[in-house]
Amino acid sequence: FIYLDYQATTPCDPRVVETMLPYFTDYFANSHSDHSFGQRANQAVETAREQVASLLGVLAQEIIFTSGATEANNIAIQGAVKYRLKQNHTARQVITVCTEHKSVLEVVNALAEWGIDVVTLPVNREGLVDHEALKEALQTPTLLVSIMAANNETSIIQPVNELAKIAHEYGAIFHCDMAQIIGKIDHLSLENIDLASLSGHKIYAPKGVGVLYVRRKPRVRLSPLFYGGYQERGIRSGTLPVPLIVGMGKACEIMCQEGKEEAQCLIYYKKLLIDGLKHNIVNIKINGSIKKSLPGSVNLHFPGVQALDILNRIPHLCLSTGSACTVSSLMPSYVLLAMGLSKEEALQSFRLSFGRMTTQAQVREVIDALSCAYHDIMAGR
Numbered sequence: 567f568i569y570l571d572y573q574a575t576t577p578c579d580p581r582v583v584e585t586m587l588p589y590f591t592d593y594f595a596n597s598h599s600d601h602s603f604g605q606r607a608n609q610a611v612e613t614a615r616e617q618v619a620s621l622l623g624v625l626a627q628e629i630i631f632t633s634g635a636t637e638a639n640n641i642a643i644q645g646a647v648k649y650r651l652k653q654n655h656t657a658r659q660v661i662t663v664c665t666e667h668k669s670v671l672e673v674v675n676a677l678a679e680w681g682i683d684v685v686t687l688p689v690n691r692e693g694l695v696d697h698e699a700l701k702e703a704l705q706t707p708t709l710l711v712s713i714m715a716a717n718n719e720t721s722i723i724q725p726v727n728e729l730a731k732i733a734h735e736y737g738a739i740f741h742c743d744m745a746q747i748i749g750k751i752d753h754l755s756l757e758n759i760d761l762a763s764l765s766g767h768k769i770y771a772p773k774g775v776g777v778l779y780v781r782r783k784p785r786v787r788l789s790p791l792f793y794g795g796y797q798e799r800g801i802r803s804g805t806l807p808v809p810l811i812v813g814m815g816k817a818c819e820i821m822c823q824e825g826k827e828e829a830q831c832l833i834y835y836k837k838l839l840i841d842g843l844k845h846n847i848v849n850i851k852i853n854g855s856i857k858k859s860l861p862g863s864v865n866l867h868f869p870g871v872q873a874l875d876i877l878n879r880i881p882h883l884c885l886s887t888g889s890a891c892t893v894s895s896l897m898p899s900y901v902l903l904a905m906g907l908s909k910e911e912a913l914q915s916f917r918l919s920f921g922r923m924t925t926q927a928q929v930r931e932v933i934d935a936l937s938c939a940y941h942d943i944m945a946g947r
């Protein structure tokens with residue numbers, strides 16, 4: 567098998583697993599216990615917090631551990647809106663974008679129950695939000711704007727710091743789903759971001775752990791979604807999963823040390839793939855801009871051929887037509903439709919992502935396998 571679905575999830579890095587293991591057995595104490603055993607676990611959590619903060623270039627106190635990006639998105643969006651409503655804020659609007667992950671779109675839609683009006687901005691053919699459209703929507707007083715940094719299907723990167731700046735000019739809080747981008751690009755700045763969500767399993771840490779970044783200066787306040795033992799400053803109560811958090815920290819440390827080099831390698835593999843496919847399949851297209859996308863990921867469009875037909879011919883390549891979290895493979899991607907592709911074009915497209923364990927030999931094999939599958943289908947073989 568060749569794994570080509572790093573946007574859906576990544577394997578745990580063996581170094582991450584190794585670091586986690588003692589915290590399942592030897593140092594299993596509750597990190598909130600006062601005894602020395604508990605303190606040892608607590609120290610490990612705080613080290614992990616530093617490691618995450620260091621990757622993001624923020625303060626350790628700004629890091630809240632969650633079960634993943636879905637939970638972080640929920641706490642950020644619902645928590646910020648709930649807090650501001652309790653403060654008798656007069657704004658009643660939340661703005662997001664139609665190509666967001668479902669863990670943002672569904673949360674925002676659920677806010678209607680609280681009397682919130684939701685504006686869902688469109689994107690252009692490149693998958694980008696129009697700054698003027700955001701400004702126009704912000705003419706109505708707005709509680710929060712939520713826009714992702716990199717899309718999970720197309721890997722298109724939005725200029726979120728610029729968008730956040732606009733949101734601030736109109737007094738809105740800016741939340742950013744950063745699950746796909748963390749550790750993948752250099753010079754990522756959270757300068758204007760108030761709230762950011764991360765997921766462990768996208769960066770070679772285990773599934774079931776994530777992070778919510780909550781800005782301290784100026785302080786962003788959140789109401790909790792559930793109540794309990796006041797862990798994580800009361801924003802996310804519940805006993806901390808120390809081994810998972812240790813794994814998240816280690817994964818961030820590795821990204822800090824190796825992310826830049828890894829990105830260069832993935833950029834090279836992506837170029838190799840695109841050049842190879844373009845050479846073999848002259849009319850192949852790329853959905854969205856290659857320049858404004860994540861290093862190892864691409865969304866490919868094979869005109870005239872159903873994506874599923876291609877994938878069925880290459881079962882040894884682990885690829886998916888869209889987001890693992892939402893779409894049935896038979897449905898056209900809502901992200902591609904929003905970018906202006908027809909239903910037919912969307913069904914002729916799929917995403918492909920390389921990662922840490924990808925080799926150059928695999929990339930070459932992928933080029934050959936995809937090209938053969940395409941030409942066989944076109945030739946009716």
Ligand code: PLP
Pocket residue numbers: 573574633634635636637667669714716717718743745746764765766767775776891
């Ligand atoms: N946001 C984005 C952009 C994602 O790609 C994902 C994962 O698919 C999530 C949120 C959800 O993350 P998690 O699986 O950690 O809840």
